[in-house]
Amino acid sequence: MTLPGLARASLANRRSAVALTVATIAISIALLVLVEQMRGQLREGFYRSVSGTDLIVGAPTAPIQLLLYSVFGLGNPTSNVTWTSYRDIATRPAVGWTIPISLGDAHAGFRVIGTTDAMLDHYRYAGRQALEVAHGAWFDDLYDVVIGARVARAQDYAVGDRIVLAHGGGNISLQGHDDQPFTVRGVLAPTGTPVDQSLYISLEAHTAIHIGWESGRAQLGALLTPEQARARVAALTPSEITAFFVGLKTRAAVFALQYEINQQYDREALLAVLPGIALQELWRITGLAEQILRVVAGLVVLAGLMGMLTALLTTLNERRREMAILRACGARPWQIATLLLLEAAWITALGIVFGLVLATTAQVALAPWLLERFGVAVSLAWPSMWQWLVLAAIWAMGVVIALVPAAMVYRRTLADGMQVRQ
């Protein structure tokens, strides 16, 4: 039996204690890997949604806030952009396309977004992918609604279903637009972005259902009937929108246009943000928390390795006789010390493997929740080269830590010789 074989047999003999040690290390490794993976995946997931947009323009607020409410449906807009300003910027020569959005309504907890055909034509996510209508078609009639994949799945809606929108963005709304029901015209293909959890109607529809709501609540008598609304579609152009996305003809013009909107626009105060930079800013804020998580995870790994050290040290006495037997068989002290290093190498390696399995399982379990909560799709990712290096370093550290019991065994073995008198 070779030294590695002996080490394995020795571990197998103490399998319950070893299993506990491995479990401790596995949990610590899982934490470390999970923190790193989620960090990377979340960033990528958020970036997915804005990768095709050059600028987001809205009422003045904090750049991160504008980004969060306009793209991710987190938080609420404070103010609007006038239609004339929107049209003014949209018709600039540098501007390739714009997508206006009007927020404020919800259906079953999902956001209802008033927009135009531009959403279908120009919105891009994850490396320039366009939206795709999986079933049915994009909205055409005033009371058509196009729903995201997740909305369709959660509510079990299909093309042709009639739904009622609720006023306000919450999960539960006491006031609804019951008088003006919508028909599901199309269902979008899944994107792994907040689009999946949104419902899209035309800007005109958004305007129509809010006539009579100027005071913040429905005034009976002032509301339109669907027939009235259809009759005056031309007059339903909104006077305000919540925000709009801008795509430029050449990306190089982005800073000039941003500067112009933020600093020189005199019709009204507006805020233009580069989504990538706003995200960077968000990551700077969350960065400290991430650092703390990393440090904590690192310390937990250290605690796991210390647990292994303790476990190995407590076995030294019961091993004394075994070591003497090996000596009698001609084993040299360094070979006996190597046995301990091999055992530590096995334990750490098993801990890392099970830790990776645990982290992967946790990721799979967490993914639906993240998608639901933030509209961010996290996919299973193989750890990066850098993470492999960290894991290799942890493995090496486990072996290095085992030098302590190995050195003790080495000295004791020399002193004990072939026989231990008890």
Add this chain to the structure above:
Amino acid sequence: MNPAQSAATSQPLLSIRALRYTWSGDAMPVINGLELDVEAGQRVFLAGASGSGKSTLLALIGGLLAPDSGSIHFAGTDLGALSGSARDRFRADHLGVIFQQFNLMPWLSAVANVRLGCQFSRQRRHHAGDAERAAHELLSAMGLAEDRWNRRADELSVGQQQRVAAARALIGQPDLVLADEPTSALDVDHRDTFVDLLFEQARRAGSAILFVSHDRSLAPRFDMTRELGEINAGSMA
């Protein structure tokens, strides 16, 4: 078949001259001027009460201790001239060891324990050939029932454990088997059978036996008997 036997020298296998060893902290040497020769293939009974320095002598022959003075030559090699690590290798190559008890790794099977005997020596692995088969043959020859071969060592009876230990000491045909009270834990019947089997297998392997015991009733079965008290002045002091 045994290199030591076939060597055309008149040199004994083991030759100990004027050996002295004092445990640190002790005033008197425990081994004092000990002289002993063991020929290749010879069976030597070394009689002595406990505390007479038996185990110290075996540790010196095994190369685990270095003598204060005097010499141990083994098959022409001066153990005193070897480094600690070279003595370990020497022990692995040339010696098989059996103690009174605690001979086996409790969590290894009988067969794995026997194979351990040639694990740390290329020479003995070479002699053993197919180690698994050599272990089977020895266990079978030592009278261990086949259904015990793959049992954990700590599931075997004391008598069975000693047979496994003897098989391990003999695998790969070592030049000398050091046996330190190997029968003290056995009853008389088992003791005699054990010694018979050990002799038979040592003869087949061509191994000499240095058998240390206080039980002088075994002495007549050996080629030569030495009283530790007579050859070692230290134990008389």
